[in-house]
Amino acid sequence: MKPVRRLISEAEIEASVIQLGRRISDEYRGKPLTVIGILTGSIMLVTDLMRRIDVPHKLGLVAASSYRGDATVAGALKVDLSELPDLAGRHVLVIDDIFDTGRTMSSIVERVKEFAPLSVKSVVLLWKKSRMEVAIGPDYFAFEIPDEFVVGYGLDLDDEYRHLPYIGVVESPVDL
Numbered sequence: 742m743k744p745v746r747r748l749i750s751e752a753e754i755e756a757s758v759i760q761l762g763r764r765i766s767d768e769y770r771g772k773p774l775t776v777i778g779i780l781t782g783s784i785m786l787v788t789d790l791m792r793r794i795d796v797p798h799k800l801g802l803v804a805a806s807s808y809r810g811d812a813t814v815a816g817a818l819k820v821d822l823s824e825l826p827d828l829a830g831r832h833v834l835v836i837d838d839i840f841d842t843g844r845t846m847s848s849i850v851e852r853v854k855e856f857a858p859l860s861v862k863s864v865v866l867l868w869k870k871s872r873m874e875v876a877i878g879p880d881y882f883a884f885e886i887p888d889e890f891v892v893g894y895g896l897d898l899d900d901e902y903r904h905l906p907y908i909g910v911v912e913s914p915v916d917l
């Protein structure tokens with residue numbers, strides 16, 4: 742592991758998750774809610790946030806991965822929705838770690854709509870607003886961050902660094 746420059750502390754993350762949990766609880770009180778986590782990066786946010794949403798809710802998970810062809814082919818998103826519970830008649834909140842171009846969140850929201858939920862909204866911890874390539878941003882987010890590749894709190898670089906309890910930037914990620 743290379744040194745990591747800290748951007749957002751564990752305490753700041755915890756405070757923001759408590760805030761998100763309060764806002765979500767207020768919005769969904771008395772409504773049938775299902776949260777859907779996008780694997781793998783969202784796992785820490787999902788498990789922390791669920792404990793801060795004090796209204797009953799169900800959990801579903803989807804796997805998303807970007808496939809890159811050769812250099813001339815844009816990365817295509819592969820989504821596995823086979824583990825989802827029934828969403829008909831439920832309000833759905835899709836959870837991811839970060840909203841970067843927004844293509845992952847926006848395509849999963851569109852796919853989820855095919856299951857006839859009552860509503861679909863999105864929540865992320867981090868938003869790289871300057872990189873957005875879709876029309877609609879996240880419904881809930883905790884931190885807007887600059888265009889830097891971040892790790893920790895579930896976010897990886899080559900499947901490393903996910904365990905860090907804070908968000909940071911790897912110093913010199915490429916060996917020169």
Ligand code: 5GP
Pocket residue numbers: 782837838839840841842843844845846889890891892896897898
């Ligand atoms: P988008 O589809 O919004 O461009 O990208 C979303 C996905 O790309 C996230 O779920 C995450 O897996 C990955 N990603 C985007 N930016 C970062 C980043 O700064 N760090 C890490 N570790 N993953 C990122």
Ligand code: MG
Pocket residue numbers: 779780781782783805837838
């Ligand atoms: Mg991801």
Ligand code: MG
Pocket residue numbers: 782896897898
């Ligand atoms: Mg990743």
